[in-house]
Amino acid sequence: MSNEIKMVEAPAGVAGEGFFATQIDQVVGLARSKSLWPLPFATSCCGIEFMATMAPHYDLARFGSERPSFSPRQADMLMVMGTIAKKMAPVLRQVYEQMAEPRWVISVGACACSGGIFDTYSVLQGIDKIIPVDVYVPGCPPRPEQILDGIMKLQELVKNEPMRRRNSPEYKALLASYGIIVN
Amino acid sequence: MSDVLVKSVADKYAELIKQKENEDGSELSILNLGPTHPATHGIFQNVLLMDGERIVEAESTIGYIHRAFEKIAENRPFYQITPLTDRMNYCSSPINNMGWWMTVEKLLKIEVPQRAQYIRVIMMELARIADHLVCNSILAVDAGAFTGFLYVFQYREKIYEIYEELCGSRLTTNMGRIGGLERDLSDTGFRKLKAFLKEFPAAFKEFEDLVSRNRIFMDRCIDVGAISAEKAIAYGFTGPNLRAAGVDYDIRISNPYSSYQDFEFDIPVGKSGDTYDRYCVRNSEIWESVRIIQQAFDKMPKGPYHADVPDYYLPPKEEVYNNMEALIYHFKIVMGEIPVPKGEVYHSVEGGNGELGFYLISDGSRVPYRLHFRRPCFIYYQAFAEMVKGHLLSDAIVMLSSMNVIAGELDS
Amino acid sequence: MALANEIILQKIQEKFGESVKNFTEPYGLITFEVDKSKVIDLLQFMRDDETLRFNFLTTLCGVHYPDNEIESQFAVVYHMHNWMDNVRVRFKTYLNGENPEVESATNVFLTANWMERETYDFYGIIFKGHPDLRRILNMDEMVSFPMRREFPLEDGGRTDKDDRYFGRLPNNENLN
Ligand code: SF4
Numbered sequence: 001m002s003n004e005i006k007m008v009e010a011p012a013g014v015a016g017e018g019f020f021a022t023q024i025d026q027v028v029g030l031a032r033s034k035s036l037w038p039l040p041f042a043t044s045c046c047g048i049e050f051m052a053t054m055a056p057h058y059d060l061a062r063f064g065s066e067r068p069s070f071s072p073r074q075a076d077m078l079m080v081m082g083t084i085a086k087k088m089a090p091v092l093r094q095v096y097e098q099m100a101e102p103r104w105v106i107s108v109g110a111c112a113c114s115g116g117i118f119d120t121y122s123v124l125q126g127i128d129k130i131i132p133v134d135v136y137v138p139g140c141p142p143r144p145e146q147i148l149d150g151i152m153k154l155q156e157l158v159k160n161e162p163m164r165r166r167n168s169p170e171y172k173a174l175l176a177s178y179g180i181i182v183n
Numbered sequence: 184m185s186d187v188l189v190k191s192v193a194d195k196y197a198e199l200i201k202q203k204e205n206e207d208g209s210e211l212s213i214l215n216l217g218p219t220h221p222a223t224h225g226i227f228q229n230v231l232l233m234d235g236e237r238i239v240e241a242e243s244t245i246g247y248i249h250r251a252f253e254k255i256a257e258n259r260p261f262y263q264i265t266p267l268t269d270r271m272n273y274c275s276s277p278i279n280n281m282g283w284w285m286t287v288e289k290l291l292k293i294e295v296p297q298r299a300q301y302i303r304v305i306m307m308e309l310a311r312i313a314d315h316l317v318c319n320s321i322l323a324v325d326a327g328a329f330t331g332f333l334y335v336f337q338y339r340e341k342i343y344e345i346y347e348e349l350c351g352s353r354l355t356t357n358m359g360r361i362g363g364l365e366r367d368l369s370d371t372g373f374r375k376l377k378a379f380l381k382e383f384p385a386a387f388k389e390f391e392d393l394v395s396r397n398r399i400f401m402d403r404c405i406d407v408g409a410i411s412a413e414k415a416i417a418y419g420f421t422g423p424n425l426r427a428a429g430v431d432y433d434i435r436i437s438n439p440y441s442s443y444q445d446f447e448f449d450i451p452v453g454k455s456g457d458t459y460d461r462y463c464v465r466n467s468e469i470w471e472s473v474r475i476i477q478q479a480f481d482k483m484p485k486g487p488y489h490a491d492v493p494d495y496y497l498p499p500k501e502e503v504y505n506n507m508e509a510l511i512y513h514f515k516i517v518m519g520e521i522p523v524p525k526g527e528v529y530h531s532v533e534g535g536n537g538e539l540g541f542y543l544i545s546d547g548s549r550v551p552y553r554l555h556f557r558r559p560c561f562i563y564y565q566a567f568a569e570m571v572k573g574h575l576l577s578d579a580i581v582m583l584s585s586m587n588v589i590a591g592e593l594d595s
Numbered sequence: 596m597a598l599a600n601e602i603i604l605q606k607i608q609e610k611f612g613e614s615v616k617n618f619t620e621p622y623g624l625i626t627f628e629v630d631k632s633k634v635i636d637l638l639q640f641m642r643d644d645e646t647l648r649f650n651f652l653t654t655l656c657g658v659h660y661p662d663n664e665i666e667s668q669f670a671v672v673y674h675m676h677n678w679m680d681n682v683r684v685r686f687k688t689y690l691n692g693e694n695p696e697v698e699s700a701t702n703v704f705l706t707a708n709w710m711e712r713e714t715y716d717f718y719g720i721i722f723k724g725h726p727d728l729r730r731i732l733n734m735d736e737m738v739s740f741p742m743r744r745e746f747p748l749e750d751g752g753r754t755d756k757d758d759r760y761f762g763r764l765p766n767n768e769n770l771n
Contacts, residue, residue: 041219043226043248044591045273048317049354052343055336085594087734088226088247091218117266119749120251121741122733141354246732251748253717254741258748289622416651419706437681528622529674529685531653540654542674555656555672562654565709594732 008034025163032076033158034064036104036151039075041095043082046109049141050081058144063151072098077154078131083111084124096131097180101166104158106150107133110140132174192230192242199232199240211239214576218247224321225590227583229568236575241568245561249594256554260519261287261361262497264554269355271556272592274317275310275535276356277346282532284359285440286541290528291361293492297484299363300442305376305479306349306358307441307532308472312383313342314535315423315465315472318587322462323394325584326403331394338386341379348372362496363489373480380477384470391466404459408570408582415456419562422537424586427464428456434533446478458585465587495521519549536560536587560592598646598680600625606647610640615686624683631688634673635698641675641684642703649675649684652704655711657718661692661744668692669720673700690720699725717742 011030013022038060042050053060054068069075072095084092096105107127110116113136115125127133134157137150165171175181193213200211217228226247232240252267259267268279281303288295295303316339320332343353348369350358359365368376394400410420415428425432433450435443451467453460489496497516502509515521525547531540540557567586571579603625607615614630615637629637641649653674660668667689676683690697699722700707711722712731719740722728730737739746 045270045354047225048273051317052336052340055340056333057337057340083248083250085246085248085250087249088218091247095219115750117270118250118255120255121746121748121750122249122251123750125750143353246730246734249732251741254746254748257744414705417705419652419704432678437678526621527626527685529624529683538653540674542654542656542672544658553656553658555654557654557674561709561713562706565706 025161026159028163029159029161032102033155036063036065036077036155036158037067037069037075038065038077038079038151039070039072039095039099040068041078041080041092043084043088044111046081046111046141049144050079050108050147053144053147058148060148060151063148063155065151072096073100075099076103077151078103078105079108080105080112080127081108083116083118084127085122086124087122089124089130092127093130102158102161104134104154105131106135106137106154108137108147108150109142110138113138116140130178131180132178195242196232196240203234203239209234216576216579218244224584225588225593227564227588227590227593229571229579231571231576231579233576236577238571238574238576238579241571241579243564243568245564246594248590250591252556252595253554256551258550260517260549261521261523261551262517262519264551265357265359266355268556269357270591271558271595272314272535272539272560272589273354274589275314276354277306277310277358278314278532278534279539280356280358281307281441282530282534282539283541284361285532286528286530286543287361289530290524290526290543290545291492291495293362293490293495295363295441295490296487297442298367298486299488299490301479301483302349302364302368302488303359303441304443304446305368305476306346308476308479309342309345311472311535312469313339314587315469318584319394319462319465320390322404322458322581322584323400325581326400328394328397328400331390334386334393335390338379338383341375341383345372345375345379348375360489360496362492363487365489365497367488376476376480380473380480384473387469395463395466401459403578403581404462404585405457406455407458407574407578408585409455409457410566410570411456414566415563418566420537420566421559421563422534423464423468424456424461424563425537426450427453427460429454434531434538438531440530440532445482446475448475458581461585521549523547523549531557534559536589536592537563556595558592558595560588561595564588564593598648598677598682600682603647603682603684606644607637607641611637624685626685626687629686629688631690631697634671634688635700635703637686638673638675638700638703647677648679649677649682651676651678652700652706652710653683655700655707655714657714657720657742658687659718659742659744663689663692665692669695669718671697671714671720695720696723697721698723699728701725716740719743 011022011026013020040050107113112127115123135150135154137146139146203209203211212233214231214233216231218226228244230242231238255267256264265280265283268283269276271279316335320335323331346356348371350356410428412428412430415425429452431450431452448471451464453464498509498512503513523545527544529542531538537559542555543551544553546552604618611633614633615627617628619626641647653676655673658670669690670687672687674685699711711725714720715728716730716732
């Protein structure tokens with residue numbers, strides 16, 4: 001074990017004696033991206049791969065997601081893993097609605113992305129039919145490395161997200177197109 | 184929608200609540216547990232009627248990941264059904280795969296060479312270990328012992344690595360072919376297997392030392408969710424959950440398949456059928472599985488790894504790329520244009536959770552006319568509502584984990 | 596092997612006579628048909644008889660044969676298992692295509708409860724006397740029975756399965 005502590009790189013800014021000036025967007029983005037609390041919404045096989053991702057071999061905690069938050073109210077990142085049947089869809093939607101802004105969604109696995117191999121009457125053909133998705137992770141099931149890659153992609157998104165995005169009319173329109181009302 | 188359901192159950196409970204109130208003035212409350220509750224691994228909904236911390240009545244609802252396996256199976260040729268079986272009990276996919284191939288081989292009357300059978304046994308037992316490891320370590324997590332989980336999960340990764348040597352994937356293995364295996368287990372595979380056999384027992388011993396005699400764990404598990412042997416049989420229990428109740432029914436012994444008769448192993452049984460017995464039976468089964476794998480590894484016969492059935496067995500890839508005939512054969516087999524007799528077969532294997540049966544009706548066409556899966560989880564989960572009665576809420580969680588209900592298998 | 600197939604045959608024929616027929620043995624598993632009015636008696640007899648001792652109902656499932664005559668368009672297939680002698684049997688009962696109804700086995704085997712609910716859910720077969728015959732896997736709002744042969748497998752709502760994506764229609768350029 002090395003004692004070396006790695007720090008993230010500071011965003012671009014002006015530094016002088018005793019001060020450092022930069023954009024608040026970037027600082028907030030940086031902080032957020034390194035402490036995303038996941039809400040694992042694991043229904044089936046992909047959930048087992050998520051277990052492997054949490055376990056020591058792959059160790060999701062390295063990416064600032066140490067604490068899986070099982071309450072939607074305190075989660076930032078909804079990870080949907082596994083088949084979502086039509087019977088389950090309203091539940092997923094409710095969970096999404098209960099999350100506080102800002103919230104991100106990762107759809108893990110072919111099933112969550114598109115229905116996967118289950119093109120049947122009982123399976124929802126992709127969760128993006130009911131909630132907006134930020135990152136899609138393909139695979140059936142995706143390897144833990146892929147899931148980690150998906151999370152890193154999301155971190156990138158989070159880092160560069162403008163502060164005002166969630167208040168913008170475009171974002172509201174997006175939610176409205178899913179029938180989710182924001183006040 | 185789930186609100187509607189909760190309400191309908193609540194209406195059913197209304198009478199009981201009133202009656203109880205009249206009796207001694209105590210108040211019962213309704214609690215909806217699931218379908219996405221962090222403590223339940225998988226998608227189960229239970230609407231509970233609670234008297235304080237105690238469960239008075241329970242009503243289970245399932246079907247939250249119903250994926251219509253049986254309907255899909257009626258529309259797919261044989262080779263495309265294995266991916267479905269993977270996703271049934273996804274903690275032990277190889278057992279499902281092999282069970283399905285054996286059903287097909289039974290229908291087509293194909294004899295599988297010894298070497299393939301032995302490798303299949305190794306894979307199935309590895310799968311059983313992986314399955315039981317998940318169940319027991321998660322049970323420990325639910326009882327508050329997180330460390331055990333971290334210890335043994337490392338070894339599940341090792342098992343996955345061995346799968347990868349044979350089929351290339353980790354979880355949804357899609358392993359095997361009609362008549363044998365798609366490739367021989369490579370030298371690397373054997374090396375990894377050997378390393379696993381050497382390292383795993385020590386690590387698993389550590390897990391047992393850590394958890395099995397832990398006072399808190401024992402208090403949480405002993406006498407929780409006991410079920411008698413008669414009840415268990417009536418409810419259709421099979422597998423470790425039944426053996427925990429003291430019945431030594433194991434298909435590997437009663438109807439040996441894939442050369443299980445060549446190996447020496449015991450069937451561990453419990454006594455009272457409670458959570459602790461289920462835990463112990465699974466643990467002992469892991470040891471037995473290690474024993475079987477060791478024997479199969481030592482006795483591994485030489486020879487071909489698949490039967491000589493060009494009508495059903497996919498030709499090797501180099502041929503397919505370079506040879507017209509082979510390409511046509513490949514195409515035909517994958518599309519299901521293979522000679523299939525009419526008939527019906529039932530074949531069962533000892534899955535991670537019990538008797539995993541396949542009932543196949545073939546009408547001679549390229550797809551099964553009907554394929555019914557006997558899914559052990561689905562059948563024994565119906566006892567859960569009765570078993571939790573009178574227990575504390577926290578005990579219900581432990582019971583659920585110890586029964587190892589896999590959502591994919593439950594909801595088909 | 597204590598219990599030979601002949602003995603089973605003989606026992607059952609003795610007791611049920613005309614109501615059982617078509618004995619076959621595909622792949623070594625005794626198979627026969629039984630009249631739908633006798634199913635429960637048969638289950639009970641098979642379980643309680645001293646020599647038969649079929650103590651375990653392995654599985655129960657439905658089958659749909661839309662091409663048969665109306666009287667036999669549905670079948671319910673029971674698999675039983677005698678653990679003491681390790682013998683299995685399978686029997687079927689054929690039901691009417693318009694109103695498939697059969698007695699429920701829940702009083703004989705508790706485990707039949709969910710199996711019958713599943714069969715009802717898939718095929719709409721009514722099990723008379725079942726304590727709680729509701730849908731189990733599918734949504735309660737569903738009206739049709741998905742495992743009937745005429746029911747389509749695929750979800751109708753997919754928009755990406757457009758033939759134009761595969762170049763099968765001339766107006767490829769109009770993709771959007
Ligand atoms: S994508 Fe594949 S592995 Fe993941 S839930 Fe779907 S079927 Fe299972």
